[in-house]
Structure formats: C-alpha cells, structure tokens
Amino acid sequence: MSEISEEMRMTVVESREWYMAAYAPEGVPTSDHLKLRTVKISLALDSIPDQHVVLETLFISLDPYLRSRMTGREDGLYSPQYNLNEVVSAFGVGRVVRSKALIRKIDADAGILLPEYISTLGVPGFAAWIGIQVVAEPIKPGSNVFISAAAGAVGMYAGQLAKLKGCRVVGSTGSDEKVRLIKEEFGYDDAFNYHTETDYDAALSKYFPNGIDVYLDNVGGEMLEAVLNHVNRHAKIPLCGMISEYNKVWTERKGVRNLLNLVGKEVKMQGFLLGSYLDRFGDFAKEMESHLKERKINSKLKIVHGIDKFLESLGSLFTSSNIGKVVIQVK
Template sequence: MVGNKQIVLKDYVKGFLKESDLILKTSDVELNIPGGCNGAVLVKNLYLSCDPYMRGRMVKMEGSYIDSFTPGEVIVGYGVAKIVDSSNPNFKKGDLIWGMTGWEEYSLIKSTEAIFKIPSLDVPLSFYTGILGMAGMTAYVGFYEICSPKKGEIVFVSAASGAVGQLVGQFAKLFGCYVVGSAGSQDKVDLLKNKFGFDDAFNYKEEPDIDAAIKRYFPDGIDIYFENVGGKMLEGVLPNMRSRGRIAGCGMISQYNLEKQDATRNLIYLILKQIRMQGFLVFDYFHLYPKYLEMVLPLIQEGKLAYVEDIVEGIEAAPAALVGLFSGKNVGKQVVAVAQD
C-alpha cells in the first residue's frame, strides 16, 4: 500500500477555469490488480498531457462525444505510464504505454482499448504525450485526411505554437505549402518563423482588427485553415478563404470557458465560396496510428521536425499548468512530469 496523489474535480465549472476548481488529495493504493479485474493494468504515471478539450468535460453535458468528469472524482487525460501489474495478456509488468489514464500517481486502467504499447525507441518518453501521441495524430489527421492538401496551397494555422499547431505548420511546409500561423506573443511568433519554419506569423493580440490582419497576411486568400480558436478568428478567416477551400475544425479554445458561446458571423461564405468545413475527433482515426508512426519517426530521427515542450515538475503543478493553457502561458506542448521512469 502506497500513497497516491490525485487531482480531483471540485465541482462543475462555470466561466473561466481556476486552479481552485481542481483539488489535490492523497489516497492509498495497493500495487497489484484487485480480484475480479481481469484484463486490467495498474500503472505508474510518468507524464500527463494538458489538453484544451479537458475543459469541456468539466461541465455537465449530454450528447457529447465523451462523458463529463464527475465532481469529487479523479479527472482523466492522456499520459505516459509504466505498468506495475497486469491481468491482461497483451501487457506485462515493466511495459511502457501511452493513452488515457488518471491524473494521479498510480491508475488502475480497466479498459485497455485506449492505450498503446511504446516500443523501444531512442526518443524522449514525454513525446508520447504529444508528437507521438494524441496531438501528433490530431495534426496528421486534420491536415492530411481532412484537408486533402495540394502542393503550393496557402495554409493558415491558428494557435500555431501549441502542441498541434506547431506540427500542422511543419507538415504543411514539408508538403510544399505556404504557411502562416497566429500566436499570442512576439516570442511565439519568433518561434514559429525561426524554429518551426513558418513562412510568416503574427501576434493576434496586437491586431485591433483581425479581419484586416488576415487580409494583410493572405492577399491571395487561404486554401486551408486549421481551426484551433473559433470566435473572431473564424469570422475573419471565412471571407478570406479561396473558392473550394477546406477548414479542419480541430478546436475552438476561445469558446471553452464561455457559458454562452459567441455567435459566429460570415457563415454565408461557406456557401458563396463552396468551402468545406469539417470537424473531426482523433479517436475515430487511431487505426491510422501505425501509418502515422511510419511517416513521423524518420522525420524526427533525421531532424526534419522541430518539437517544443513546456514541462512542469510534479503532479502538484498540474492544475496551474492546465489553467495556463487558456491564457497562453505555455510555449509548445504542455506536459506534467509526474515521476521518473
């Protein structure tokens, strides 16, 4: 029996997420599989992924693609972990995995459908919270599967310095596209241009007129928009899309903390310009994960992809790290290091 630090949702959240909405508590856990839990694994969590979609699970919502968190219980998300006990023949003690786990030091995972075994590769384990995990798959699916890019097209990525956006921009450049990104600080703009190789980038917080800014950066229009923000950014993009442009609806972080979502203007351009806008959930595309690894691993090993992580130490730092996503405090993929392997 050992102590198990956990992050618990205090109650359903209204308005902007606060650190006080998440409670740190300690319970006891036995380091073996309880009787009757056939097919389960007990893991020691090493890294936890902070992702904007988690905010949507902190309200009581029916009809969503994923269940709401339950107040008083441990929240869950993607992470990297080491198996300490197993009653599943496909996993053994000592295996490293990534997938859905609890925001705690130790987790009992009863359903292993959403976890993947990590092979012995010369890459940091934390990469499996991002570039080699859900974020990487999201960028891959959104750009290649949803947007069907063509060489030479003009691509715009919002929230471009985040876990997904930084990869979308680089995939687009490698594919032969012209790429512009938006971010929330000059340091992030510099990162997009100097490290990730974007052709151009702008700080949306310094633009009093988003419509005018988009016209300035895209005088010939946009073929592909990778949507991470929503709200005013989407309104500004729509009139500036080219005929038969494509929009991948990945996320809308500007709306997640609002009790009443903003109405979106300019939707008429979906018709006038025959734009295809498609939302997607990466969970439906995990069957493509082997194909994604086949593409991305050589790019990492050959140094053709840059990847930036923002890692905080200790599960105690997890609430602040998650809250910080919504004000842009993170630079790159936000990760919580729970323990060392």
C-alpha cells in the same frame, strides 16, 4: 522495462490523484473545482480488474479538451463529463507495475524522449496529422495554409506538416516571441501576433493577398469569422478545437455571421474527433516517428515538475504564456 523500486514491490502503495470536487460551468477551473487527495492502492494481482494495469506515472499530458469535461453540461462539447468525485483522467506515459491487459508499449531504446509519446506521437501530433493529412486532403503544393494557435501543441505540428507538403504556411499566435519561434524553429513562412494585430480581417488581407486554401482552426470565434472573408473557392477548414470559447457558456460565445461564404465559395468545413480515426493511428505513428528521427519535425515541450502543479498548468493552457506542449513530469 525498467526495474521496479522496492517501494513499488510492496502490496499497498499511496497514490496522489486530482478529482472533480465541483463543476466549473464557465471560467478557468480553480481549487474549488479540482482537489488533490492521497489514496492507497493495492498491487495484489487479485485486486486488479481484468483489462486493467497498475502504472507508475512518469509524465502526464495537459490538453485543452480536459476543460470541456469539467462544465457539468452536455451541450455538444466533444467529451463526456467527469462525474463528481471522479479522478481526472488524462493521457500519459507510465511504467507498468502490474498488468492484466495489453497496452501500447514504448521502445525505450528508440532514441525518442518519453514526453514525445504524448506530444509529437500523442494527441497533439495525431490531431495535427488528421487535420492536415486526412480532413484537408488533397492539399496541393503551393497552397496557402493558415494555422491559428500556431505555437500551441497542435499548431506547431500542423504548420510543419503543411510545409512538408510544399505549402505556404502562415500562423497566428499570442506574442512576438512566439512569432519568432514558429518562423525560426517550425519553418512557418510568416506569422502575426493577434494581440497587436487585432483587426483580424486586415491582418489576413495582408498575409493572404491570394486568399486561404486551408485553415486549421484551433480557436474559433472572431478568428474563424475573419477567415471566412478570405477563403478561396473549394477551401477546406478542419475544425480541431475552439479554445477561445471553452470557458464560456454557449450564449456568451462569439457567433460567426458570414457562414454564407461557405456556400458561395463551396467551402468544406468539418469538425473531427480523433476517436473516429483510430484506424489511422498506425499510419500516423509510423510517419511521425520517421519525421522525428530524421529531424523533419521539431518539437517544443514545456515540462512542469510535480503532480501538485496540475491545476495551475491546466489554467495556463488558456493564456498566452505557454509555448508548445505542456507536460507534467511526475517522476
């Protein structure tokens, strides 16, 4: 553990935190919904509840699921809503200042960059691993695998894991630059820009002449509907997320009209939450850490500096501007 600064040895320190000022039922949250404030925190041991720690935050993970906790509606989305005035919580990496709990400790000498613990070895990597390694199993070498949002935090790992299984992997993404990236750096066999190839049904006919065996869905909506026209018999569709629908109330979300194909092709379509697979985290961490050290898995991080950039960075997740995993470096 690194030495604590003299400032952190003080009894009371100031902390800046984002909190939920008002719910955002639709659209991207703004400064009307999320606000930044400064509070004082006591470091005295008797002020720390049991099973809690005081952390000096170093890196914060920006993930799309955070948006689903800000609507004020319990409408089937997979995360509980923040309470008004509640601090927005997120995964991160921090330095322990005071502790009354056991937590996951990072080996600082392992040769792995700290942000990778909230990317390759964090929620995005775990989601990709569960989708490909668990929900979609068994995947045979030579299977045709399609990944949407393929240059995103989950998609970049999902495609590489499928390639390690000997699959043919194609991805969709939001720019020609990202198409080049996932082919050249992440090893995708092919990819297309969904902004220029807007007829998804025609695009999938071109890139999957022999049909789709596995589709890891990150976007939902029209892309999911198009995929169902191209699935092979006994195909598997792990539903990781539906980012195209997060900022809409349910009555404005795109419906999928061809679910009958699931019956005729005997397709398995399954949503999954990481909390249901925590017993597999050890297996995931061991395997992915090995891939990372052996450079079998590549990662792309977008590191934004400063806690004040949280709101702006959260909004960027719902555009085509980001590549890879977005991380805020606080210190």
